[in-house]
Amino acid sequence: MTTFIAVLYIISFALFIYGLMGLTGPRTAVRGNWIAAVGMGIAVIATLLTPGMGNGLLIALGVGIGVAVGVPSARKVKMTAMPQMVALFNGVGGGAVALIAWVEFRTTEGYAHEPAYVAIASLFAAIVGSVSFWGSNIAFGKLQELISGRPITLGKLQQPVNALVLIAAIVFAVVIATGGDAELLMIGLLVAAGVLGVVVVLPIGGADMPVVISLLNALTGLSAAAMGLALDNTALIVAGMIVGASGSILTNLMAKAMNRSIPAIVAGGFGGGTAVASSGSGEVRPVRSTSASDTAIQMAYANKVVVVPGYGMAVAQAQHVVREMAKLLEAKGITVAYAIHPVAGRMPGHMNVLLAEADVPYEQLKEMDEINSEFAQTDVALVIGANDVTNPAAETDPGSPIYGMPILKVNHSRSVIVLKRSMSSGFAGIDNELFYDAKTSMLFGDAKSSVGEIVEELKAL
Template sequence: MTGFIAVLYIVAFSLFVYGLMGLTGPRTAVRGNWIAAAGMVLAVVATLLTPGMGNWGLIVLGVVLGVLVGVPAARKVKMTAMPQMVALFNGVGGGAVALIAWVEFNSTDGYAHEPAYVAIASLFSALVGSVSFWGSNIAFGKLQELITGRPVSVGKLQQPLNLLLLLAAVGCGVAIAAGAASGWLIAGLLVAAALLGVMVVLPIGGADMPVVISLLNALTGLSAAAMGLALDNTALIVAGMIVGASGSILTNLMAKAMNRSIPAIVAGGFGGAQASSGRSGPERPVRATSAADTAIQMAYAGRVVVVPGYGMAVAQAQHAVREMADLLEDKGIQVSYAIHPVAGRMPGHMNVLLAEADVPYERLKEMDEINSDFPQTDVALVIGANDVVNPAAETDPSSPIYGMPILKVNTSRSVIVLKRSMSSGFAGVDNDLFYDTKTSMLFGDAKTSVGEIVEELKTL
């Protein structure tokens, strides 16, 4: 039986890796998910076959409850709420690891007869898992607008307080590893780590939230891998390391895309829901346009680049955008899509939305690829994007987003921005693009506006 279980684990994590490879493109992503899910089923079966596994009633109850909660939540969630769901489900994983570490502490009398590496790995899992669980819940609350998206901190005491909580959690862990078996110590570790997770994420504003989600995901993976080491569970080690490694790489890429260091993001700094201005002085004029004028301008263009942002996601305008692009292409106009790495509220948010609308994936161009094409673009159509197209990131050293790589739509021959109002983006700073002489503003709901453009294009 031991050999059979080992084979199941090997097949399981092989399917994890193969499934992850499928996530590199929309055509293979669904298949990749199913392959990885099959690997998880095998891993669960292998775990249940482990000698000494008991309490089947509680196991069945847990599986049933998980299915009853997880399946409806995943099926009913809107694409605009996907970042919140990712944050919440990721947090659940960290919480599960922390609880397993707690159970392991209790079942071994405080690791009394366990090797040192088991105690250290388990305590690491408890600390990091608890941070991930509570931090992810705060991220969920911010994204769901259950709590303010603005940075919330205690000022200059923020970093000393975070350090104190970290030292308290580590101190409890060191005491346990040294032989103390008091249940109050493991409880203290979990509570201190929980408070640390809350206090780390609260001061982080909406502009940094995509990176926070990715970072917490990586932490959950690392805690799971450490727990697998403590439990001698091969599948848990491999799966955790895959999540931890991929999450860490993605976090680093996202931070670079925002010209921000990960320590600076964790320390908090900017990003919030409040409206503020990057410049002072008299109100600057903007030029409004209509759906009819927008349709005419694009109909006589040779090349149009669509720049999607969170506004498109909120309005669920991706299908209307695809219909508009089809009409333009029927007229011989070249249409492509410019994707910024942090557009939306999570990595790949725009890619997923456009893939859902069957937009050909080869039309989606990453920032580094498309920026050189904007000077040859007749019309750049910005749909709900804000900070990622703000020229202040390159021209205004006093701006909080200065230095952040942007989509250089301002170098296009003309720019049309679809937006509900003149409100600021997640970073809370004014957008200089809106006041550019070559920019026209089409105010209103993105889906409604694009729908009106489609009707106008049909008449041309």
């Protein structure tokens, strides 16, 4: 049986890795998810076959409750709310690890007679899992707008408080590892780590939230791997390390895409509220408005149109009508491409998933580094709800909080049309200088309705 279980684990790990490889491209992403899911199913079966695993009825009950809650939630959630769900599900994983560490503490009487590595790994998992659980819940609250997206800080006391609760959690861990077996010590550790997760994420603004979600996901993976080491569970070790490593790489890539360091984000991000579109002196700056009819005419006589999707497109669920518009333009011999910024939307790959849902050809999706060189040859750049990722202030204004962040250089196009509901700012809470460019026209209204009107005008041409 031991050999058979080991073989099942090896098969599951191979499927994990093969499935992860599938996530590197849109065409293979769905298949990759299914392959990895099968791998996890095999790992679960292998774990349940381990002698002395526990009460089968309770395990079945837990699986049933998880399925009853998870499947309907995942099926019903809108794409615009997917980042919140990712944050919530990730937090549940971290919380589960923290609870397992607590159970391990209780069943071993404070890790008495356990090797030192078991206590250290379990305590590490407890701290990181608790931080991930509570931090992910704060991220969920910000994304769901249950909590203000603006940074909520303690001012100059923020960093000292962060350091204090971190030290408290470490002190509890050290006391436990050196022989303390009072349950209040473990409860104190979990509470201190939970407070740390809250106070670290609250000061981070909405603009940095995609990076935070990715970072917390990586932390959950690391905590699971540590707990697997303590429990001698190969599945937890391998799966946790895969999640931790891939999440860390993704977090680093996203931070680079925003020209920000991870420590700077954790220390307190920028923005997250609504600002009035005005000049520095408080004087309202003029913008040029346009209509669906003029937009349709302008695009109909273009050679190349680049669509720049953002969170506004996701909110309006406009991806299908955007695809319809693109088909009409292509039928007229016009080249259409989509410019994708790494942090557009509220989670990595948000725009890619939405456009794939509308059957946009994958070869038309162009990443920032690839498309930026093409804007100079673009007749019309149609910006649909993207804000900070198109703001030229990132290149021209050293005093801007987003200065240095790589952007989509839509201002290099011959003409720019921006679809927005209003002149409100993006997650960074600052004006977008693109709106006041002489080449820019604003088409105000709901993105789906506005694009629908453009479609009707194109059909009439």
